[in-house]
Amino acid sequence: xxxQMRVYRQRIRSVQATKKITRAMELIAASRVVxxxxxxxxxxxxxxxxxxxxxxxxxxSNVDHPLTTEHENVRRAAVLVVTxxxxxxxxxxxxxxxxxxxxxxxxxxxxKEVVPYLVGRKAVGFYKFRKRDYxxxxxxxxxxxxxxxxxxxxxxxxxxxxxxFAEGGVDEVHIVFTRFVNMVTQEPDVIRMLPLEVVEGEExxxxxxxxxxxxxxxxxxxxxxxxLPKYVTARIYNCLLxxxxxxxxxxxxxxxxxxxxAEELIKKYTRLANQARQAEITQEISEIVGGSDALADAx
Amino acid sequence: MSxxxxxxxxxxxxxxxxxxxxxxxxxxxxxxxxxxxxTPLLGVLVEGEVRIKSGEGSQTASIDGGFLSVDRxxxxxxxxxxxxxxxxx
Numbered sequence: 001x002x003x004q005m006r007v008y009r010q011r012i013r014s015v016q017a018t019k020k021i022t023r024a025m026e027l028i029a030a031s032r033v034v035x036x037x038x039x040x041x042x043x044x045x046x047x048x049x050x051x052x053x054x055x056x057x058x059x060x061s062n063v064d065h066p067l068t069t070e071h072e073n074v075r076r077a078a079v080l081v082v083t084x085x086x087x088x089x090x091x092x093x094x095x096x097x098x099x100x101x102x103x104x105x106x107x108x109x110x111x112k113e114v115v116p117y118l119v120g121r122k123a124v125g126f127y128k129f130r131k132r133d134y135x136x137x138x139x140x141x142x143x144x145x146x147x148x149x150x151x152x153x154x155x156x157x158x159x160x161x162x163x164x165f166a167e168g169g170v171d172e173v174h175i176v177f178t179r180f181v182n183m184v185t186q187e188p189d190v191i192r193m194l195p196l197e198v199v200e201g202e203e204x205x206x207x208x209x210x211x212x213x214x215x216x217x218x219x220x221x222x223x224x225x226x227x228l229p230k231y232v233t234a235r236i237y238n239c240l241l242x243x244x245x246x247x248x249x250x251x252x253x254x255x256x257x258x259x260x261x262a263e264e265l266i267k268k269y270t271r272l273a274n275q276a277r278q279a280e281i282t283q284e285i286s287e288i289v290g291g292s293d294a295l296a297d298a299x
Numbered sequence: 300m301s302x303x304x305x306x307x308x309x310x311x312x313x314x315x316x317x318x319x320x321x322x323x324x325x326x327x328x329x330x331x332x333x334x335x336x337x338t339p340l341l342g343v344l345v346e347g348e349v350r351i352k353s354g355e356g357s358q359t360a361s362i363d364g365g366f367l368s369v370d371r372x373x374x375x376x377x378x379x380x381x382x383x384x385x386x387x388x
Contacts, residue, residue, distance in 0.1 A: 217342030226343040
């Protein structure tokens with residue numbers, strides 16, 4: 001076997017091995033993305049009940065809560081960047097990071113100081129490599145976030161928000177995450193988490209669905225006090241779940257195109273290897289013919 | 300007699316949904332019993348047990364802190380974690 005052919009055979013084998021890996025990752029992501037979507041759906045009754053309750057309190061009482069009060073002079077803003085722990089998910093993490101860089105640039109242009117909070121090893125790596133400071137990091141769960149993690153993040157952000165500016169507190173909290181639109185579309189998105197604006201969930205309430213005049217137990221202020229941090233946590237949880245579903249969907253897509261590319265490469269190398277084999281055979285034949293011609297001439 | 304529509308919701312799923320005659324939960328101020336026809340109410344719950352009584356008997360779930368809303372005989376009990384292991388569907 002000629003040297004050329006051996007090189008091609010080696011390449012084909014190596015691409016085949018890669019293809020097996022990418023195909024396996026594609027299948028794993030495909031099965032997990034279904035579960036992730038289901039988790040997004042399962043968390044919605046909680047979010048809906050909470051949103052309804054919070055808007056009920058907000059509508060029927062004129063309570064000002066620190067978490068809903070706008071600061072007149074915003075000097076420092078926290079940005080929570082939700083990326084993945086692992087790569088091989090196409091542009092998933094980099095587009096979130098790009099979006100966060102844009103947001104941070106805008107905030108700085110407005111004269112605000114920016115405090116980053118990071119979710120996912122990719123964001124941590126991005127900041128460490130550039131030797132930038134960040135306030136806190138959470139890693140190791142991005143494809144399967146639990147409610148406990150959301151609560152931890154929520155508590156940290158609310159604590160930072162409640163702190164005085166002089167002690168390092170922030171006046172605003174933004175979240176950059178990837179919104180899961182459907183299996184083929186996931187877009188990076190920015191929401192301002194704090195101060196809170198109560199928004200209705202995905203479904204708008206029906207026309208005749210008027211909020212009743214609630215009684216509060218023990219009092220409107222205390223109910224709001226208990227509900228708002230939970231509301232923050234629920235929204236963060238929802239962001240994490242959507243980000244997880246998006247991560248898996250983009251991984252599935254990235255791995256699908258990697259597998260397709262591998263197939264393409266294998267086809268190309270197989271053709272080249274065949275060509276090399278034919279060239280070798282042709283050469284051998286012409287050598288034999290040339291040899292026998294020379295023998296015939298000599299005799 | 301009308302009955303209550305009860306929903307028991309945890310952070311990551313809807314735990315239970317069904318009809319009941321009475322719901323008893325522990326709020327910040329103390330035990331609270333809800334019967335059909337109760338006025339709309341939003342209450343903060345503390346860690347403890349929620350009892351849901353229906354015709355056949357009563358069922359108990361333990362929750363960590365959460366809240367409860369009553370609106371036109373629809374009771375929604377919301378908590379971050381709900382242990383309803385001894386619930387029958």
